[in-house]
Amino acid sequence: MADEHQSDAPHHTTVPVIDPGLTFASVTDKISSIVLKRKTPLAWFIGFAISFILFQLMMLAITNLVFVGIGLWGVNVPVAWGIDILNFVWWIGIGHAGTLISAILLLLRQQWRTSINRFAEAMTLFAVAQAGMYPIFHLGRPWLAYWLFPYPNTMGVWPQFRSPLMWDVFAVSTYATVSAMFWFVGLIPDFATLRDRAQSKPFQIIYGWFAMGWRGSARHWHRYEMAYLLLAGLATPLVLSVHTIVSFDFAAGIIPGWHATIFPPYFVAGAIYAGFAMVLFLTIPLRKFYGLEGFITMRHVHNMAKVMLATGLIVGYGYVVEAFFGWYSGNKYERYMIWNRMHGPYAVYYWALILCNIITPQFLWIKKVRSNLLLLWLISIVVSIGMWLERFVIVVTSLHRDFLPSSWGMYQPTQWDWAMFVGTLGFFFSLLFLFIRFLPMISIFEMRTILPEAEVEE
Amino acid sequence: MPQIFHHSTNALAKTTIFGAIFILVAALWVAAEISRSSWNTGQWVEIQQPVQFSHKHHTGDDGIDCRYCHTSVETAASAGIPSTSVCMNCHKQIWADSPYLQPVRASFSTGKPLEWTRVHDLPDYVYFNHSIHVNKGVGCSTCHGRVDQMPVVYQASSLQMEWCLGCHRAPEKFVRPQDKIFDMEWRQENKTTAEIKDGKSLVNTNHIQPAKVLTSCSTCHR
Numbered sequence: 001m002a003d004e005h006q007s008d009a010p011h012h013t014t015v016p017v018i019d020p021g022l023t024f025a026s027v028t029d030k031i032s033s034i035v036l037k038r039k040t041p042l043a044w045f046i047g048f049a050i051s052f053i054l055f056q057l058m059m060l061a062i063t064n065l066v067f068v069g070i071g072l073w074g075v076n077v078p079v080a081w082g083i084d085i086l087n088f089v090w091w092i093g094i095g096h097a098g099t100l101i102s103a104i105l106l107l108l109r110q111q112w113r114t115s116i117n118r119f120a121e122a123m124t125l126f127a128v129a130q131a132g133m134y135p136i137f138h139l140g141r142p143w144l145a146y147w148l149f150p151y152p153n154t155m156g157v158w159p160q161f162r163s164p165l166m167w168d169v170f171a172v173s174t175y176a177t178v179s180a181m182f183w184f185v186g187l188i189p190d191f192a193t194l195r196d197r198a199q200s201k202p203f204q205i206i207y208g209w210f211a212m213g214w215r216g217s218a219r220h221w222h223r224y225e226m227a228y229l230l231l232a233g234l235a236t237p238l239v240l241s242v243h244t245i246v247s248f249d250f251a252a253g254i255i256p257g258w259h260a261t262i263f264p265p266y267f268v269a270g271a272i273y274a275g276f277a278m279v280l281f282l283t284i285p286l287r288k289f290y291g292l293e294g295f296i297t298m299r300h301v302h303n304m305a306k307v308m309l310a311t312g313l314i315v316g317y318g319y320v321v322e323a324f325f326g327w328y329s330g331n332k333y334e335r336y337m338i339w340n341r342m343h344g345p346y347a348v349y350y351w352a353l354i355l356c357n358i359i360t361p362q363f364l365w366i367k368k369v370r371s372n373l374l375l376l377w378l379i380s381i382v383v384s385i386g387m388w389l390e391r392f393v394i395v396v397t398s399l400h401r402d403f404l405p406s407s408w409g410m411y412q413p414t415q416w417d418w419a420m421f422v423g424t425l426g427f428f429f430s431l432l433f434l435f436i437r438f439l440p441m442i443s444i445f446e447m448r449t450i451l452p453e454a455e456v457e458e
Numbered sequence: 459m460p461q462i463f464h465h466s467t468n469a470l471a472k473t474t475i476f477g478a479i480f481i482l483v484a485a486l487w488v489a490a491e492i493s494r495s496s497w498n499t500g501q502w503v504e505i506q507q508p509v510q511f512s513h514k515h516h517t518g519d520d521g522i523d524c525r526y527c528h529t530s531v532e533t534a535a536s537a538g539i540p541s542t543s544v545c546m547n548c549h550k551q552i553w554a555d556s557p558y559l560q561p562v563r564a565s566f567s568t569g570k571p572l573e574w575t576r577v578h579d580l581p582d583y584v585y586f587n588h589s590i591h592v593n594k595g596v597g598c599s600t601c602h603g604r605v606d607q608m609p610v611v612y613q614a615s616s617l618q619m620e621w622c623l624g625c626h627r628a629p630e631k632f633v634r635p636q637d638k639i640f641d642m643e644w645r646q647e648n649k650t651t652a653e654i655k656d657g658k659s660l661v662n663t664n665h666i667q668p669a670k671v672l673t674s675c676s677t678c679h680r
Contacts, residue, residue, distance in 0.1 A: 151486070151490075152490060153620075154493050154494060154616075154618040154619060154620050155618070155619040155620060155623075156618075156619050156620025156621075156622075156623040156624070157619070157623070195462065201462075204462050205462060205463075208462045208463060212471060213463075213467070213468055213471060
């Protein structure tokens, strides 16, 4: 880490988005060889094995849950939404960075997105997969989850369209679909590259299957770029809408601590904050391990740290406004809610949240911290934990003491709550490990477009 | 490099991509049809009983009133299944030696009730009360069909929730005058404008609750 610090650091504005020594051929070689040629490193097997074991824990937790029922979890009145819903919000938030990077930064023509968009989109997709499981298993009868969709059912009734929970179904399923489409479409030319370079027949067939007959003709490219732009346009509003609607799940309720107008922007900023923390947490070791410093340069790291700082400040503003709102409302329930957060039985979560989410990112103002990969990596972990704590404070602390002291209660996640959470982490990392082994984790064809070689004189 | 895929895969790919939407819609349609089919609902399926009892004969040919056997239909949730002694009111006099009635006589002498097989089985999470329906103008045949023409009784309606709601949302289309409740030949549905007008006035005179109340969840799911 130390030597890198010296070579890459202070003049980050002049650090290029791609190593200037690279060429069309070397870009393709370098990225595709991870998948096709290089021996799978032992560390990959160890990492995948650990993730896969944790994934099995998730399968066990889910199987047990389906057979026994959600009494297995710690949720009960008054805290009927426990860490399962919390984890849903946490995972879906993480996904947002991927969509922001791939769609909004594409439309804003930010070249630096190119090196990390593929990876971030994969992260989005895998995070949404984890997120989606929680509300479905929270239903208690997950096999009836399709009732959530409006279809001409034999009950003769439609789902409650006025409920934000219903909007959530649409928001998340749209998000998952568009993210998957965007990711897949982005992969098509690279699938073709892998197809052409694969040595064994089965891999040629598999990659060829997904490449959908891509030959790279001018007509292909013409249509492709239009389709990709359209998908980016479709994905862009989702960055804002999905977490806005997730925040409505809370804000439309009348519970003090939920019923606040600041929720949509505050949730969206928090989502991007958590997402960039996760991207940094994943890319820092990856670029080191696979020697991708030429593709994911310090420029990227700096930019991501800055986005984290900016969104972290918005989130901090959200906390301040929540407290102000509690005081300014003059409503004793709102005031008690804030007091209870700061001094109640879950106060330690609140203060840990302030430490993780408001105080820690302030270090990112310092250029030296932004250039220190180890520190950045640690900060990204702290922020991820902080965002988890934030959702704990919102979901659990608000619910456990509402209007009537007679209905107050405490919430404690059970071992099965934790098994499910750790299990989804395992599932997430299993998918990521498979992704970096079998797909190009950096977009080959897009990297080629930002090479000096690709500049066209008009 | 040789081609990995045969030329024809191009056409195959296009067909599957464009066909996907049709396949999906068709699959949904099939699922919707299956869930409404008698295979799923049990509608139209004749249920064999321990005794070869014919509703057609007793009601249609003999003209016995529904309430002779289903005594509690006007006063209770269940219409009531007659005890064996009700059968024996007549059958100790007529057909007293018929081999068909052997199980009935056995039941009568041992006191062990006949085990009829239930034809109309609503799910346990549904609260249903015969008396309110009968007293507010819903005739037997509206739900049970022409029982007077059924040698073996079958379920005449799907009993799916959309079927229940069809009436709860528009009771004026189905209610009939109070003296026609047990009339098997009365129309099953009010269709013409005049009939619906009569239905509406019946809704008023019978104080049938507005659709908002009739379709409230807790009206049936208590």
